[in-house]
Amino acid sequence: MAYPAFKYTTLQHYLAMEQDAVEKHEYFEGEIYAMAGATGTHVLITDNLGGEIHSLLKGKKCREFTSDYRVSTEAFETYMYPDIFIVCGKTELKANCFDTVINPSVIIEVLSPSTEERDRVLKFFFYRQIPTFNEYILVETAHCKITTYTKNEDSTWTETVTEGINATLYIGTISAAIPMSDIYMLTEFAADGPDE
Numbered sequence: 001m002a003y004p005a006f007k008y009t010t011l012q013h014y015l016a017m018e019q020d021a022v023e024k025h026e027y028f029e030g031e032i033y034a035m036a037g038a039t040g041t042h043v044l045i046t047d048n049l050g051g052e053i054h055s056l057l058k059g060k061k062c063r064e065f066t067s068d069y070r071v072s073t074e075a076f077e078t079y080m081y082p083d084i085f086i087v088c089g090k091t092e093l094k095a096n097c098f099d100t101v102i103n104p105s106v107i108i109e110v111l112s113p114s115t116e117e118r119d120r121v122l123k124f125f126f127y128r129q130i131p132t133f134n135e136y137i138l139v140e141t142a143h144c145k146i147t148t149y150t151k152n153e154d155s156t157w158t159e160t161v162t163e164g165i166n167a168t169l170y171i172g173t174i175s176a177a178i179p180m181s182d183i184y185m186l187t188e189f190a191a192d193g194p195d196e
C-alpha cells in the first residue's frame with residue numbers, strides 16, 4: 001500500500017512534528033511522506049546487512065548509521081531516513097539537528113513494495129546532490145538481488161547487479177565483500193537453492 005504525501009508543510013512544522021512523532025516521516029521540499037511499516041523480511045535483511053557492515057568497519061575511519069538517523073541535503077530542504085548509511089571521516093551534522101547527517105558516503109535502502117519507486121527515483125535524485133555520496137545500494141526483499149550505483153569521476157553513475165545466493169556484494173567505498181548468503185540469511189527464499 002502506498003503512503004500519500006501530506007499537503008505542503010513548512011520545514012519548521014515538519015521538524016517540530018517529527019520531534020514528537022511516533023511514526024517517522026520524510027520531507028521533500030514541503031511534502032511529507034509517512035514511512036511504511038517494515039515487514040519481517042525487510043527487518044531481517046536490514047539487520048543482517050547492518051551487522052556485517054558494523055563488523056567490517058572495525059578499525060576503519062568509517063561509521064555505520066541506521067534509520068534512527070536522517071540524511072539531509074544542503075542544496076534542497078529534504079530529510080530522509082535511509083535503512084543504513086556509512087560516513088567515512090568525520091560525521092557532519094545539519095545545523096541544529098543532532099540526528100541529521102549531511103555527509104554520507106554510502107547509502108543503503110532495503111526495498112519495500114510501497115516505497116521502492118520513491119527509493120529508486122525521488123530519493124536517489126536528492127541523495128545525488130550530496131557531494132560526499134558515491135555509492136547507492138538497493139536491496140530487494142523478494143529474492144536475492146542487489147543493485148549498486150557507483151559514482152564515477154565525471155559524476156556519472158555505473159550500475160552493477162549482484163544476484164543469487166552464492167554471489168558476493170562488493171562495497172567499494174569501504175573495500176568490503178559480503179556474501180549474499182549472509183545478507184539474506186534466514187529469509188524464506190534463501191533456502192530455495194543457489195539460483196534463487
